[in-house]
Amino acid sequence: MTGTPRQRARAQAIxxxxxxxxxxxAREGSAALSLxxxxxELGIVxxxxxxxxxxRDELLTMLIVDAYNSLGDAVETAEGACARDDLRGRWTALGTAxxxxxVERPSEYALIYGSPVPGYQAPVEQTGDPGTRVSFLLLALLVEIERRQPPSTPLPGPLGEDFAALRDNLGLKIGDDLLARGYLAFTAMFGLISFELFGxxxxxFADCAAHFDHQLGRLADLLGI
Amino acid sequence: MTGTPRQRARAQAIxxxxxxxxxxxAREGSAALSLxxxxxELGIVxxxxxxxxxxRDELLTMLIVDAYNSLGDAVETAEGACARDDLRGRWTALGTAxxxxxVERPSEYALIYGSPVPGYQAPVEQTGDPGTRVSFLLLALLVEIERRQPPSTPLPGPLGEDFAALRDNLGLKIGDDLLARGYLAFTAMFGLISFELFGxxxxxFADCAAHFDHQLGRLADLLGI
DNA sequence: AACAAAAGAGAGCACCGCTCTTGACGGGAG
DNA sequence: CTCCCGTCAAGAGCGGTGCTCTCTTTTGTT
Structure with missing residues (x-):
């Protein structure tokens, strides 16, 4: 489409x-990925x-970025289709998506939420942005929740400082207590998925989806929505 | 100690x-594990x-079994040191341990709770028993909780059937609702650990332990203890 | 001391990631 | 229209891997 024939052929090859x-x-797992x-398979030396x-490592990084973006697309689309004021619906849509x-791509999920591919850390400067899309969605949701809930009291001690630093870092107005609940909900959600896939x-469970939906409801309760 | 010198030397070599x-x-990661x-390093061909x-795969399985047992030992010891009627204390000790x-052995943790080592599933007949020690501890705790809490109403629909089958399978008297809460707490706990290690x-967080302890308290609340 | 089992050594097979050099092709400049 | 140079594919090759086979040495036991 764009660029010279050379560039197009090159993009196609990649x-x-x-x-x-x-x-x-998907067939063999990430360690067996062989150039x-x-x-x-490509009929090439x-x-x-x-x-x-x-x-090989760079290829893995590309695949990780692709996976982050694919997940980000899926979740953003699902969440974006909800009424903006239906906070619980947005949370449920996010999790379900x-x-x-x-479930559709367990191998790609493992790439980004499994234990890191041994001997190799995906460089943050590459994955950085796509890697935060889902959590940003949750953070936006938390901001909305904060606006509708009575302000939570800040946590005392070093934990309160950690949350304050985190809040400053993000530049978002989310109280300590809600931020902690959000982190727990987020972690639990991906924990549930990981356990279902790898545990x-x-x-x-015969009906994993129903169980997941059930637990998602519990986490929504935890978030107070 | 036991057996012939030959057997002892052999056990020592293993x-x-x-x-x-x-x-x-710990240095290189599981994919780089090389016989x-x-x-x-052993000065041997x-x-x-x-x-x-x-x-190599069998060695990995041995390491997985060792890791399960090491984790089981640590958690059982910590939980066993608590007063039997201090349910919240037992939960906290379990999680903290x-x-x-x-945190002490992230690579071994990754071995058992990360995404599976690619191209290889640890055979259940080998890992089976050691792999369930921590969850059995939680289940025992749930049984105690069930005895002190008002009986929970069973969940309707296919999810209720799943929980009923699970209860029959385990042979333990734990209500649907509590079992679901226990599963969520368990999953969230390991989700928190995984996120801290790999996320x-x-x-x-400057003080990860404090944050974890805080979240552990929330999960104890979820369990009603 | 003699023997047999166990352990080690070495060569070799097929695979891997990665590098280097050598030709072949083809689009743009003169 | 020709020539040139960048791109591409190919091949050989290096050092590494898991694993198997055969042969020799060690060593506990009888």
Whole structure:
């Protein structure tokens, strides 16, 4: 579409590589991600792949950024479709969309919310922005909650200082207590998803979606919405 | 101590291999765990390691079982030191011990509560028993809570059936509502630990232990203790 | 002391990430 | 229209991996 034929071909090649990489990821897992295997499947010699991807780690970073953006898209779309004043609906939509996305692509979910790929930390300067989209959505929700709830009393001690620093860092008006509840709800939500996907209790529930929805309701209660 | 010298030497060799493997795990991560590197560090040729360890995957399974048992020991000890009727204290001790264990050995924690090591699922028949020690502790706690709280009303619909089946499976008298709250608390607890260790918000809190303790209190409230 | 089991050594296979050099191709400049 | 240079693919090769096989040495036991 855009750029010279050369640039388009190049972009297409990179897309192909990432597509095959994701298939391989889903089949074999992130440690088995192999540039040589990608090259084979692409009908190309392995060294040629390095024309498009600097290294295996860089490819993983690309996939992580893609995953963050894909999750961000899914969650933002679902949350954005809710009435702005339906706070509980927004929370539920956010969680349901995140779980649905994760269930659909467990390998990509593992890439971003599993334990880090060993020996490699995704550079923050690369993942930074896409990596915060979901949490920003929650923070916006918390701001709205704060406006409708009686102001919470600040927490005393070093924990209060931590929350104050966090609030300054974010530049958002969210009380200590609500911020703590939001963090817990957020963490619990991704904990629930991770346990469903990776935990030892995988087959405990016939209807995982219903269970997740149920727990999402409990967390909404915790948030007071 | 026990057995013939041969058996003792053999057990010692296996211990050495596992010790070095854990060090390597802590330094490089699970994907970089290399039998050849272990052999080098042990001053032994790589093929000799296979006298003691069937394969790299089997070694990983051993480490997973060890990690489960180590965590189980730590948590059982801490929880066992509490007065039996101090339910909140038992919950707090359980969580605090689990977090402390995880913070001390993040790589081993990642082994059991991170996303599964790619391309390999630890066989349940091996990990089965040690893998359930912490959850059994929580279940025992839930049974005690159930005895002191008014019986909870069963949940309707398919979710109720799931909980009923779960209750039958466990053979424990725990009401639907409490079981759901227990699952959420358990999941949230490990979610908190995972986020502290692997999450994007690693440096958000100066005093992570205080924050964790605070959230543990919220979860105790959720459990009604 | 003799023997057999256990342990170690070494070579080798197939795979991996990554680098370097060598040709082939093709679009833009003269 | 030709030539040139950037892009691409290919191939060889380095050091690493898990794992297997065979052969030799060690060592506990009888």
């Amino acid at each position: 897309e192909d590589i990432k597509r095959i990489a994701k298939e391989q990821l 040589r295997a990608i090259a084979r 392995s060294s040629a792949v390095y024309r498009y991807v600097p290294s 995140a779980r649905a996305w994760a 030892q209790y995988r087959d405990s | 211990e050495d291999i596992k010790r070095i493997a854990k060090e390597q795990l 050849r590197a272990i052999a080098r 790589s093929s000799a390691v296979y006298r003691y360890v069937p394969s 689990a977090r402390a264990w995880a 994007q918000y690693r440096d958000s």
